Amino acid sequence: MYLPYFKLQSTFLVGFGIGFILAILTFIVHDAFNGTSSTFENSLSNTNDARRNSLLKWLTSDTRNNEEIIMQVWKDQMLGNKSTYGQWLTDKNVRTNNIDMDFYLYGSTREQELESDWLGSNVQLTCVVFVKKVKLAKSIWNTWGKRCNNIYFFGQEKDPEVPIINLELKLVSSWQLLCEAFNYVWRDNKTMDWLVFSKDDTLVVPENLRYMLAPLNHTRDYYLGHAVVLWGQPYNVADAGYVISMAVLGKLANMFGNSEKCITGGKYWKQEDYYLAKHLASMGIFPSDTRDQYLRGTFHGYSLQSLLWGVVKTGSYWTRALYPIQNECCSLMSVTFNVGEPDKMYTLDYLLHHLYIIKKEAVFGTRRAPTAVPDEDVWKIALKEEFNITHLKNISKDAYYEIWHSKYSEPGQLMTKNDQRKGLDKPN
Ligand SMILES: *[C@@H]1O[C@H](CO)[C@@H](O)[C@H](O)[C@H]1NC(C)=O
Ligand SMILES: *[C@@H]1O[C@H](CO)[C@@H](O)[C@H](O)[C@H]1NC(C)=O
Ligand SMILES: *[C@@H]1O[C@H](CO)[C@@H](O)[C@H](O)[C@H]1NC(C)=O
Ligand SMILES: *[C@@H]1O[C@H](CO)[C@@H](O)[C@H](O)[C@H]1NC(C)=O
Ligand SMILES: *[C@@H]1O[C@H](CO)[C@@H](O)[C@H](O)[C@H]1NC(C)=O
16 A cells, blocks of 8 residues: 555654754754864865865864963053963952853852953943944843943934933034043943943953953053054054043043033044044054954954955955954954844844853753653653643554644645545545
C-alpha cells in the first residue's frame, strides 16, 4: 500500500527535520561563540576575500578574551606608573575574580558585585544626547541611557515618557545649542566626573567608557573621541560621540557662561564639534588618543555592521584621523557605535545585556532532567503535551499519524496525494 509507506516516511521526516534544525542551531551557536569550525571558514574562503577571512578569524577566536585592553590615553605621562586599569583597581584596594555566571544568574544568592556595577558608582558618567527623532531618544532612554549616572536629552520634540529638554531658544547655530546644553548641565550641578555628548543615533556603552576613564583623573583636562584634523585643527567628530572631563566642563562654563557668549562662539551649523575643539585648543586642551594597544578604535561614527563588512575607508574620517585606526575593526572595549534605528538599539541592547550563553556545564541554568525519559515514552509525553491525550496506553502507527496530521500538515505536494487517497484508506 502506498499510504502506510508514506506515513512512515513522513513521521521520519518530521523527526529528521527537528533533529536537523537542532544540529544546525547547535552548530551555529557553537561556531559564533567558540568558533573553530572548519566548515564555516571553508565556505568563506571561496569568496577569496582575505580581509573578510582574517576578520572572521578574529571575530570567532576566543583566545585573547582574557587579555587586558590597554588604552593609549593611559600612557599620558601624568599618570606615572598607574598606567593600566588593573593597577588602578589595585590602588583602590579592589580585587576582581571571574564569577560563575551560571551561579550569578540562576543561583539563590548574589554575594558578589559585578565590576560594571562597582564602576557605575565609582566613575560618575553624565550623558548628554541631542535629539532629532523622539523614537531614537526613547530607545536610548530604555536601553543604554539607564546605565549613565545622569542623562540629559536636548531637543525640540516632546514626549510623555522621555524628559526632553527644550531650551526654548531661537538658535543661530548648532554650536549655540551645544554651548547652552553644557551650561545647562553645569548649572544643574549634579555629581559628575565625566560628560559624554552624543547624537540620538549613537549607542554608547557606558560600562566600557567607564573602564577607559577609570584610571584617568577627571580633575585634569581630557577631551576624548575620534579625532580628525580639519584646517589644521584636530577635533573629535560628533558622529562618534565625545567625552570631556569635569575640569574641561568647568573651563567651558567659565568661558561661555551666558547666551551672548554662546552665540558669538560659532556661527555655522553642523560645525559645533569643530568649534568646541577650537575653543578647547585656545585653552591648551587637545584630543587624546583613544585607541587600544593594538591601535584599534573605541569611538565609532559608523555602525558595527559597516565597520565589520562595509566601510570603504577613503573618507576624511579615516584619512584625516589624528590617531589612525589599525588592525581589526574595533577595540573589544569599544565605547560608541552608530545605530540608526530604534529596533537595532533594542536588539543590540538585548545581545549586550540580556543574552547569556553558558559555555561550561552548568548547575543552575541548564540543569538536566532529574530522571531521563526513556525513548519509548517520549511519544506518550508528546501526545499529552500536544493533545492532552493520556488514556492511550497503546496506539497504532496509523492512529498516531492521524493525530499528528490533524495538527501539522506536510509539504503541499504530499498533502495533495494524501487527500486523494484519504477516502479510500480511512479506517472504520
Ligand atoms: C614605576 O615603575 C618602574 C618600573 O616599572 C619602577 O622601577 C618604579 O619603582 C615605579 N615607581 C613607583 C613610584 O611605583
Ligand atoms: C553645587 O551644589 C553645591 C552643594 O550641593 C554647592 O556647594 C555648589 O556651590 C554648587 N555649584 C554650583 C556651580 O552651583
Ligand atoms: C587628580 O589631580 C589633582 C590635580 O589636578 C590632584 O590634586 C589629585 O591628587 C589627583 N587625584 C588622584 C586620585 O590622582
Ligand atoms: C485535558 O483533558 C482532561 C480530561 O481528559 C480535562 O479535564 C482537562 O481540562 C484537559 N486539559 C486541557 C488543558 O485541555
Ligand atoms: C499494542 O497493539 C498492537 C496492535 O495494534 C499489539 O500487537 C501489541 O501487542 C500491543 N501492545 C501492548 C503493550 O498492548
